[in-house]
Amino acid sequence: MFTIVAVFVGSCLIPPALGAPLALGNSSTCCGMLDNAFLRQGKVVYPASASYGALNTYWAQSSQEMPTCIFSPSNTQDVSTAVKLFTKNSCAFAIRSGGHSYNPGFSSIYDGVLMSLGKMNKVTYSTTSKCAKVQSGARWRNVYQAVEEYNVTVIGGQNADVGVGGYLLGGGISFLSNEYGWGTDNVKNFEIVLANGDIVNANQQSNTALFRALKGGSSNFGIVTEFTLNTVKVNAFTGTVGSYPDSSNDALMEAIFKYSTGDVDVDPKSHVIYLASFNETLEGQNLLFASYSDFMKLEDPPKVIKPFLDGSIPSGQLAIPQKNGTLGAMGDILNAFQSAGKRTTRQTMSIIPDLSLLKKLREVWVGVSKKYKDVAGFESEFAFQPIANKWIAASKSKGGNSMGIESPIFVLWVQSFWSAAADDGRMGGLETELITQLQDTAKAAGKLVSYEYLNYGGSKQDIISHYGTESVYNMVQVKKKYDPQNVFGTLVPGGFKIPGF
Structure with missing residues (x-):
């Protein structure tokens, strides 16, 4: 099981990066050299180009920045040519796959080259x-x-x-x-x-x-x-979304907790996520996403998710957007549900499964977030995802990974949305206040664990140091071998870095 104590940069197990940080080259010069390297064939575009805007779009409006130029490689050799040029000339750059990062500067850059991989989609x-x-x-x-x-x-x-x-x-x-x-x-x-x-x-x-x-x-x-x-x-896939009033929240959370600490391992074809939200009018809702990755009779659903579908927990609305369809079709439905174009921030933490703590954390989330309800376009979300025994066992059976999870946990995340760039600073204050109070509450209960999920991490979180001492030590050794100049720690300014680099 994780400990509350994270792996600190000052640990004797984590040596500092080798050598001094690379001095960054002039971004305009770097763009010109890159353009010349590809014979000015249109793989490098500038802000005046008609295609620049289309290439510089992001799911979160707050993640968009203005790179000096955008480079669109066609293949792996193009990427290799560009990286050699960046390393030789100390060019700052960012790497963009789909542009869904919540954090400005992680898959975007202001003064540098944006490498957009969108054309490499085969x-x-x-x-x-x-x-x-x-x-x-x-x-x-x-x-x-x-x-x-x-x-x-x-x-x-x-x-x-x-x-x-x-x-x-x-x-x-x-x-x-x-x-x-x-x-x-x-x-x-x-x-x-x-x-x-x-x-x-x-x-x-x-x-x-x-x-x-x-x-x-x-x-x-x-x-x-x-x-x-x-x-x-996968024979078939069914996805359901239930909306529950506040009066049903305790019963809903209790049912999800029971599922998450037992039933999920009975039938791992099932999947459940809890999400609560409210907006600037304080209109709130509690949502449950439940899915099943096999044929399912809607009138007689699998036992592990039946309590969420049979009406035993009073529900305002139950929708079944995907009925014995495909995983891909459900992905398109969820994309429509998670509308793009807003300003947003997200943070994450993990806890030892505990029902009373979950309810307390929800109360903390409401109390802190309500102080920001006057922000235009304000919306706040609180959610959790169980990672149970069979998930962990499946991971280990395939050789494991760097994340260091050994025992069941709940991954939590909180996310806020707003409309205007003028409110970015204030909403950054919410980010800090909220995650601090949530972590302090879990720590006081003795239930805070070190692991934090990278894809849900906020820009101020130090995600990789929370993977555990052994994992971080091994990653440091790999870093020293494969990137001894720390190119991807220095020339790529955004993203979560390995401690010491």
């Missing part, structure tokens, strides 16, 4: 190996469409619009995770461009330490250009 499925090769710039929509015609699917994003690269390198929660583990556990091979431009493969036979480090290691070791993914057979 997906091929092998009927022989039963694997899919997926370029890093693909969206999960592309992947589901390509493989589901063969009656298989992948352990991929819940939202079909999310980019493949960032999702898998951060871990990857899937509707299928209770049965098959994290999305990253189901990667068979990473094709990656290193800081010196070398193109290597990392898998269970070659570059094995790098292979494990990439599973949760984000962009700290290089640019992954292609993933080889295992596929699985």
Whole structure:
């Protein structure tokens, strides 16, 4: 089980980065050299270009910045050529797969080169190996469409619009995770461009330490250009959304807690997420997302999710947007539900499963968030996701990852939305106040655990240091071997970094 104490940078196990930080080159000069390297064939565009705006779009409006230029590689060799140029000339750059990062500067950059991988979106499925090769710039929509015609699917994003690269390198929660583990556990091979431009493969036979480090290691070791993914057979997929009044909240949370600490392991084809929200008018709702990855009779649902569907918990509305359909179709539905274009921030933490603590944390969330209800377009969300025994076992059966989870936990996240850039500073204050009070409450109860999920992490959180001493030590050794100049710690300013780098 995790301890409350995180792994600190000052630990004797974590040496500092080698050498002094690289001095950044002039971004305009870097863009010109990059453009020349590709013979000015249109792979590098500037703010005056008609295509610049389309390439510089993000799910969260608050994540958008103004890069000096945008580079769109067509293939892995293009990426290699660019990285060699960046390393040689100390060019600052950012890497964008799908642009769903909540944090400004993580898949965007102000003064530097944005490498947009969107044109590298090819997906091929092998009927022989039963694997899919997926370029890093693909969206999960592309992947589901390509493989589901063969009656298989992948352990991929819940939202079909999310980019493949960032999702898998951060871990990857899937509707299928209770049965098959994290999305990253189901990667068979990473094709990656290193800081010196070398193109290597990392898998269970070659570059094995790098292979494990990439599973949760984000962009700290290089640019992954292609993933080889295992596929699985899913007969059908049903997704339900229930809306419950506040008067039903206690009963709902108790039912979800019972499911999360027992029933989920009885039937891992099921998947449940709890989410509460309210807006600037203080109109609130409690939502339950329940899914099942096999044929399901709606009039007689599987026992583990039946309490959420049979009316025993008073519900204002129960919708079944996906009935015995496909995982890909559900991903498109969730994308429509999670509308783009707002300003947003998200933070995460994890706890030892405890019902009374969950209720207390919800109260803290309401109390802090209500102080910001006068912000235009304000909306706040509180949610949790169980990671139970079979999820953890599935992960270990495939070799494990860098995230260090050994025992069941609840991953929690809080997310806020607002309308105007003028409120960014104030909403940043909410981010700090809210996560501090939530963590202090869990710590006082003796239930705060170290792990924090990278893909839900806020910009001020130090995610990777919370993977545990052994995992962080191993990642440091991999970093020293594969990126000794710390190119991806210095020239890539955004993202969650390995402690000491």
